[in-house]
Amino acid sequence: MRRWRCVAALTASALLLGACGTDGEDAGAKPGASGGTEKVTFEFWHSATAEPLKSFWADLVKRYQAAHPNVTIKNVGIENDSYKPKLATLTQSGRAPDLYSTWGGGVLKQHVDAGLVKDLTAETADIAGDFTPASLVPYRFDGKLYALPTDIGMVGFWYNKALFARAGVTTPPATWTEFLDTVRKLKAAGITPIALAGKAKWPGHYYWAYLAMRVAGLDALRQAGETGDFTGPGFVAAGQRLKELVDLQPFQKGFLGADYSTPDGQAATMSNGRAAMELMGQWAPAVQKDAGKGLGEDLGFFTFPTVEGGKGVATDAFGGGGGLAVGADAPPAALDFLKFALKEENHRKAVEAGGVLPVLKGEESAVTDPGIKAVSETLSAATAFQLYLDQAYPPAVGQEVNDAVAELIAGEKTPEEVASAITETAKSEAE
Known part of the structure; x- marks a missing residue:
């Protein structure tokens, strides 16, 4: 322990x-x-x-x-x-x-x-x-x-301004409800909302981690880090919110077999205009340019939305x-x-x-x-900072976070099972 x-x-x-x-x-x-x-x-x-x-x-x-x-x-x-x-x-x-x-x-x-x-x-x-x-x-x-x-x-959302405009989305979503509405509008316009490297797994953990921050709050993450118990209602709710997104089928075709920086991976899908958003770190613009055409002035950035009723705030940064x-x-x-x-x-x-x-x-x-400057300015205004969960915790626990969340995204685990799997690994690591 x-x-x-x-x-x-x-x-x-x-x-x-x-x-x-x-x-x-x-x-x-x-x-x-x-x-x-x-x-x-x-x-x-x-x-x-x-x-x-x-x-x-x-x-x-x-x-x-x-x-x-x-x-x-x-x-x-x-x-x-x-x-x-x-x-x-x-x-x-x-x-x-x-x-x-x-x-x-x-x-x-x-x-x-x-x-x-x-x-x-x-x-x-x-x-x-x-x-x-x-x-x-x-x-x-x-x-x-x-x-x-x-x-x-x-980590934050990088988005294609031109695709947002085509779908009638005039401003980036600030709340989870607005975010899900944005996904629906993009799908209605025939646009793939999100690029995701499902095979790599670590990009998927960003969603669950951020939702845990927004729903349960950083104090809950600290307590779970000390006790190894991630079965609290805030963590289960984070999985439920993620399942809401997954149920909308927002990701590109074949995302479960996609890597991040390969020619047919997440970065290239975003860079070549085949998806409207990706949740990724400050390196995203550089990797997009390397993997595809690049979006130039059409590339924008916004922070992960808040969740109505959640304990986290928009200025809590993850990365x-x-x-x-x-x-x-x-x-x-x-x-x-x-x-x-x-x-x-x-x-x-x-x-x-x-x-x-x-x-x-x-x-x-x-x-x-411009994109990197947006990240820098957001960081400068951040009230708190959370390290990637798959790096903050011991390797076995971090890997379980990635694996369990990937299974939720693939429809193979429930939000409750994700929380239990991470807890089981954390408890075992502490013995």
Whole structure:
């Protein structure tokens, strides 16, 4: 129970704080890190396989290696839905990549407990203050820092303004009732309302998680995180609201077999105008452009609707970001490269390209993409923040959330069965 509660603490809301300016430093080799002549090779695992981040990281690797001829970085980009199981397989064998992407929360905590990652607290004390406080939250346990953030953001609805207009929808829905009405109007106009990667599962969990926040409220999520009990009426009601949506058959044909970023997946379906909405994080515009034609000025963003009578509020945000952890056996050059990548003058380029949101103080002015700017502004006004449930909890519990919600969406589980399945896994994990 002690380990479960430590992980569950990440489900608590975190106040999103503002930021002020900072100056970057020139990159350079550091004694004992990568400035010697000894040959060093390390692996860098990440899921940035779409533009602009694919080229961003490739360029950083190239520049770092040019400045440090003794260092070879194996740049291993793995598509998101393959990345998670491959990382899980490696860490279950008792190893971790030298430098690798993490979403923090319960998954990273498990790696920490297994001794697979380095405690970066002391070695990053000189730069930790450069980051916005909220961006560091998913990577801290017991006051120690085990990864550095590269992105932060939130999940919301991305929508096609032209398709909304064709269906006679003039403003984005603000309540769940209005949202269901919007779905009906889109269907009546012959438009597929929502693109969903049913095969990937994790995009579906966003609906249940947000509905739990809106219906039961963040306090209920915190309590469930501590007790492992998700059978309360608010969680069952969240499933019932989701079933209301599923019963309208809002998703594209073949959605149960669709992945997220494949040519026929969720992002491409949205990007090519074959669906009016997708519930996705701040990376959506970039992946849409990479997967299809892109919507340009027709792409809009709105927050997840409130639920009438629910305890949650519209300004409670759900999402997370991305960070990089350093494996316990990694050479010093891995952390040196990470620090190089996160210098303001380097990371700012990823923000300007629309690939990520600011995690460093002073980067806010680099946000130029209208959609990403909308997310940034929504985050800045957020009253509380909830980490993705499949990352906030231990891996087995997070996977059960994804699996159980996917079965509800497929019509194979009832709302009550979803709540019971998650609870059973959480209780088992706590024993």
